Amino acid sequence: MPAENLTLEHLFAGQPADKFAAGEGVFWEGDPASDIVQIVEGCMRLCRILPDGRRAIVGFKFAGETLGLSCEETHCYTAEAVTPVRLRRLSRARLRAMGEEARPLQSLFLAKVFEEIRDARQHIIVLGQLGAEERTAHFLVSAAYRTGADRRRPVTIELPMTRQDIADYLGLTIETVCxxxxxxxxxxxxxxxxxxxxxxxxMADLQHLAGEFDDAEPQTASWTPAKWPH
Incomplete structure (x- = not known):
């Protein structure tokens, strides 16, 4: 295949898929970041444990998304399976060995790193500037944005994470979220x-509550909702 036609999917296609049960850790904060990971199916939560023992969820990742591109030598968060997960790994060493062949992908890698940075910046704003009700509305509206559905009609979303996960992501208590x-x-x-x-x-009322408007560009969310088996 011509190098200019390479995609992330082509790179991961030949890799074996690893399976993880719900609740199982995929990697841990501080582990060597030797691989780039692509999720084939399922949902993962990314979390850190604060010095006082509390858990902070910094994001959710879903099928088709990648992990590890923005890491340096070690992972800066723990990744756990929310639902059963299948994923593929591509070693950084192999990517470096590909040399010129992988060069056309560098701009794509860089774009995904910038996307992670943008998502993290947006999450800081949500936690630092919005009240509890506004944060919850923003969380729901962001889910609707990522479905690509008509936002002027009722939108049904499926959230595989628990209420406690949502609370830890929004910096709230589970009682407040409920x-x-x-x-x-x-x-x-x-x-x-x-x-x-x-x-x-x-949707319009939820958008206003979240600080969004009907004609506003969707804010990028750090997770993608999907449908899961009941």
Whole structure:
């Protein structure tokens, strides 16, 4: 294949797939970052343990997304499977050995690193500037953006993570997240169907609550919602 036609999918296609059960660690904070990882299916949470023992979730990753591009010598977070996960690995040493063949991919790698930086910056703004209800609305609206659905109609999203995961991601308590979701339901902004399916009924109101507007460009979220088996 001509070098200029290489994609990340081509690089990972020949790699064996590793499987992880829900709750299993894929790698740990401080481990050597020797591989780049591409998720084939499933959802992973990225977390760090604070000095006082609390857990902070810094992002979620889904099928088709990559991990490890922005790391240096060691991983700066722990990656755990939220659902059963399949993934493929590509060693950094092999990528370096490919030399000129992989050169056309460098701009793609760089774009993905910049995307991770942009996502981290956006998350800092959400945690530092928005209130609890605004953070929760932003989380839900970001999920709807990433589905590519018509945001002027009700949008159903499936969130495989737990309420505790959402709370740790938003810097809130689980009680606060549950209370806000119940309030948004009472206000007619959303409908809850079980633990993982949420229908956003009034997108415009949720967008305004999250600090977004109908004609605004979607803010990049650090995770992608998908449908999971019940």
């Amino acid at each position: 209370r806000i979701l119940s309030k948004l339901k009472r206000d007619g902004l959303l409908a809850l169907d079980g633990r993982h399916r949420i229908t956003l009924l009034r």
